[in-house]
Amino acid sequence: MATAFTATNFVQTLSAVNTRSHDKPLFDPLKTTSSFLGSTRKLRLTNSAKLNQPNLHRRSAVVAVSDVVKEKKLKSTSNLLITKEEGLVIYEDMILGRAFEDMCAQMYYRGKMFGFVHLYNGQEAVSTGFIKLLKKEDCVVSTYRDHVHALSKGVPARQVMSELFGKTTGCCRGQGGSMHMFSKEHNLLGGFAFIGEGIPIATGAAFTSKYRREVLKEADCDHVTLAFFGDGTCNNGQFFECLNMAALWKLPIVFVVENNLWAIGMSHLRATSDPQIYKKGPAFGMPGIHVDGMDVLKVREVAKEAIERARRGEGPTLVECETYRFRGHSLADPDELRDPAEKARYAARDPITALKKYMIESKLASETELKAIEKKIEEVVEEAVEFGDESPVPARNQLLENVFADPKGFGIGPDGRYRCEDPKFTEGTAHV
Numbered sequence: 001m002a003t004a005f006t007a008t009n010f011v012q013t014l015s016a017v018n019t020r021s022h023d024k025p026l027f028d029p030l031k032t033t034s035s036f037l038g039s040t041r042k043l044r045l046t047n048s049a050k051l052n053q054p055n056l057h058r059r060s061a062v063v064a065v066s067d068v069v070k071e072k073k074l075k076s077t078s079n080l081l082i083t084k085e086e087g088l089v090i091y092e093d094m095i096l097g098r099a100f101e102d103m104c105a106q107m108y109y110r111g112k113m114f115g116f117v118h119l120y121n122g123q124e125a126v127s128t129g130f131i132k133l134l135k136k137e138d139c140v141v142s143t144y145r146d147h148v149h150a151l152s153k154g155v156p157a158r159q160v161m162s163e164l165f166g167k168t169t170g171c172c173r174g175q176g177g178s179m180h181m182f183s184k185e186h187n188l189l190g191g192f193a194f195i196g197e198g199i200p201i202a203t204g205a206a207f208t209s210k211y212r213r214e215v216l217k218e219a220d221c222d223h224v225t226l227a228f229f230g231d232g233t234c235n236n237g238q239f240f241e242c243l244n245m246a247a248l249w250k251l252p253i254v255f256v257v258e259n260n261l262w263a264i265g266m267s268h269l270r271a272t273s274d275p276q277i278y279k280k281g282p283a284f285g286m287p288g289i290h291v292d293g294m295d296v297l298k299v300r301e302v303a304k305e306a307i308e309r310a311r312r313g314e315g316p317t318l319v320e321c322e323t324y325r326f327r328g329h330s331l332a333d334p335d336e337l338r339d340p341a342e343k344a345r346y347a348a349r350d351p352i353t354a355l356k357k358y359m360i361e362s363k364l365a366s367e368t369e370l371k372a373i374e375k376k377i378e379e380v381v382e383e384a385v386e387f388g389d390e391s392p393v394p395a396r397n398q399l400l401e402n403v404f405a406d407p408k409g410f411g412i413g414p415d416g417r418y419r420c421e422d423p424k425f426t427e428g429t430a431h432v
């Protein structure tokens with residue numbers, strides 16, 4: 001059976017282990033059982049067989065939880081993982097993500113949006129579990145599946161919807177669209193259409209925080225960056241290059257892999273030599289951890305420690321969240337390739353239903369309280385659609401903005417001609 005460091009291992013293993021140490025690890029990763037479900041039984045067996053080969057028996061130590069967390073845990077008087085207030089915030093954020101995406105599907109099929117639109121249904125526990133722990137100054141870097149990361153980071157739903165409608169009131173004034181959500185105010189450094197493209201941007205943002213703190217002596221600059229990306233992306237070069245740099249320079253970053261087991265129609269198990277992505281962390285000298293990405297509370301526990309480690313200046317962490325998308329790759333995908341039994345298995349583990357059950361059973365909230373949140377969010381999303389619909393489309397002179405780096409701007413002059421049509425535009429002296 002394949003091995004996995006679970007969230008519990010990460011949070012409960014109580015003394016620090018040097019990742020490069022040859023000392024015996026505090027727990028034996030090869031003895032833990034896997035929760036890696038995967039999609040194709042045949043391939044899963046092939047991969048577990050591979051793990052018995054001697055060269056894959058390398059034991060990777062994991063940096064364990066710090067004394068800070070240990071103390072906090074001991075002082076805690078409750079067995080519950082969250083307070084009522086925290087639970088309500090988490091629930092609301094997950095409901096917002098789900099309701100927003102469902103509305104996007106409706107609007108897309110009504111022709112209100114253009115290009116590809118990739119929805120996040122099913123993966124909400126990852127966005128909420130991580131981003132709701134951040135400070136405003138912390139940065140988030142996303143992929144083309146970015147609407148919900150933007151919402152969790154605090155970009156108002158109306159600005160995200162308006163962006164999807166290509167309107168001037170969108171968070172990128174309608175110039176980004178679905179795959180390029182960006183907000184300077186919220187330190188959302190972008191969705192990126194090319195896979196892996198955001199990882200170096202995130203690494204750069206983390207380097208900025210470290211530079212400001214250590215070189216510019218801004219003592220309070222303890223900002224952390226979260227880089228979100230998928231399983232398919234982990235086979236790309238940027239991933240490895242950035243793990244190397246982040247570990248080398250001990251950057252305050254968390255690499256969050258949203259392993260939904262598929263890259264469009266390619267099963268993760270067919271596409272990668274060792275499907276346990278978290279194991280690639282220790283190879284670079286950083287902790288690697290696997291967590292059930294359908295359980296927001298487990299994600300949150302791991303996220304807390306990984307974010308705090310980064311904030312304390314102890315460097316990066318690689319977190320693999322095993323999750324699942326409930327819809328096709330994009331709204332243009334008929335989703336005919338995935339096994340219906342696999343889809344049903346994950347649908348039964350809906351992270352929102354699970355949280356609701358936990359909150360009610362633990363008496364953290366009543367059914368009525370949760371219903372009130374759902375109602376409130378319904379209104380927020382409705383309002384976002386109305387706002388987007390009523391907002392103006394960009395003027396023609398916005399077309400070439402931000403396309404070329406020219407201090408005078410290459411847009412359209414007051415006479416309606418493109419500035420770049422002026423023969424003097426390359427000299428920066430055009431007056432059209």
Ligand SMILES: Cc1ncc(C[n+]2csc(CCOP(=O)(O)OP(=O)(O)O)c2C)c(N)n1
Pocket residue numbers: 145193194195196229230231232233234258260262263264329
């Ligand atoms: C550099 C690059 N190569 C190929 C593509 C085409 N492409 C778009 S999405 C995708 C799959 C990515 O899968 P994964 O990283 O698992 O993310 P998920 O869609 O599952 O969230 C690919 C290959 C791309 N966008 N960029």
Ligand SMILES: [Mg+2]
Pocket residue numbers: 230231232258259260261262263264
């Ligand atoms: Mg994927």
